[in-house]
Amino acid sequence: MNHFEYRGGILHAEDVAIPDIAASVGTPFYCYSTATLVRHARVFIDAFKGQKARLCYSIKANSNLAVVATLAREGAGADVVSEGELRRALAVGIPAGKIVFSGVGKTGAEIAFALETGIDQFNVESEPELDLISELASARGLEARIAIRVNPDVDAKTHEKIATGKAENKFGISWKRAPEVYARAAALKGIRIVGIDVHIGSQLTDLAPFEAAFRRVADMVATLRAQGRDITRIDLGGGLGIPYRGDNDVPPHPDEYAAMVKRAVGHLDCELTFEPGRLIVGNAGILVSRVIYEKTGDNRNFLIVDAAMNDLIRPTLYDAFHEIRAVAEPAEAARVTYDVVGPVCETGDFLAKGRELPELKSGDLIAIMSAGAYGAVQASTYNTRPLVPEVLVNGATFAVVRARPSYDEILKQDMIPAWLQTDKTPSR
Ligand code: LLP
Secondary structure (H helix, E strand, O other): OOOEEEEOOEEEEOOEEHHHHHHHHOOOEEEEEHHHHHHHHHHHHHHOOOOOEEEEEEHHHOOOHHHHHHHHHOOOEEEEOOHHHHHHHHHOOOOHHHEEEOOOOOOHHHHHHHHHHOOOEEEEOOHHHHHHHHHHHHHOOOOEEEEEEEEOOOOOOOOHHHEOOOOOOOOOEEOOOHHHHHHHHHHOOOEEEEEEEOOOEOOEOOHHHHHHHHHHHHHHHHHHHHOOOOOOEEEOOOOEOOOOOHHHOOOOOHHHHHHHHHHHHHHHOOEEEEOOOHHHHHHHEEEEEEEEEEEEOOOOEEEEEOOOOOOOOHHHHHOOOOOEEEOEOOOOOOEEEEEEEOOOOOOOOEEEEEEEEEOOOOOOEEEEOOOOOOOHHHOOOHHHOOOOOEEEEEOOEEEEEEOOOOHHHHHHOOOOOHHHOOOOOOOO
């Protein structure tokens, strides 16, 4: 459920009319709903009532400080994959004790920073990483709490670019080798084994692959305990899918997911960590754009809008479907099949293809739904298009939580070296 609805024929985010935001900040812009963020966090937390579980929001899905702060207020911790994300979590007051650090390529500098801030857990993805953590922790007289991310070799049945749990994926350490790597870890200075970690992919709409992976992890916990390892925590990653096609799309509810978790690992009496990203923010955000032109091709109608692949790359990168709505709800308008495309000079620049929509014209606003996760965070300035601003709605108010940069600010990021400067080079 989300808080984007038509009221009086106009799409609203909570109590704010989308055209009012457009008039104030211009288009395109991302718009997030506080009530939806909070609701999603609570539904997830409630699903695990009675289990020892914590939510470490996966910051990569949407790292705007205002979004992370909203979730921090709900008690969420954070799953981070870079020093930048770690700094974001700390900046909004998430205690280091609620932060887990995942990722296959943590650098020495990042590990050192994380150790010094006292994060709760490193999810280790390779033996060289384990050695480096040991070296950096012991040099500081510290002990790093670690979980080893195992690769369970399970097909997540999601888009191949976001599946992470097969043996051929770069993630984790083969579950077959895990006991041996744990034995090594146990002998290393500066390392304290606390648990085991798994994450098999994103936008999973079937519980079976989760269950297969979690059962494999449960068996592994038994094996490791038999070998004397003190496994008290299991990090089950993120990945639960969300509906992208409105009511036609019914992925498992967090309650069903939680029941499956209990079946798979409940008997182990471990503390559970979850790293949902998309589930929390995906349907809490939309991308609002304005139609620039309607253009009729030989066999296509193109709706050329002011948002593009650089603002939301998911359709072209993952063949993702995002529902598109007219911001002014059409009465009985004629319907037209459009390719909704942006201004970027690439054939891959589309937001939807062959989509039947009410007839739209230049100046009309559209909303690209379910864009709160992996939208703004994956945006670029390709074609020197300014990054899209982000707006957070809270009831009847809204705030710009990231401003659109000016062209001056964008150009100032580049520098012209001395040998290219002439008396005609404008001083900046
Ligand atoms: N934990 C780990 C270790 C992850 O790698 C990820 C996502 C998550 C948690 C959060 O997964 P979620 O709950 O959001 O599914 N850009 C892609 C998705 C990439 C997901 C990367 N890892 C997209 O737009 O679909």
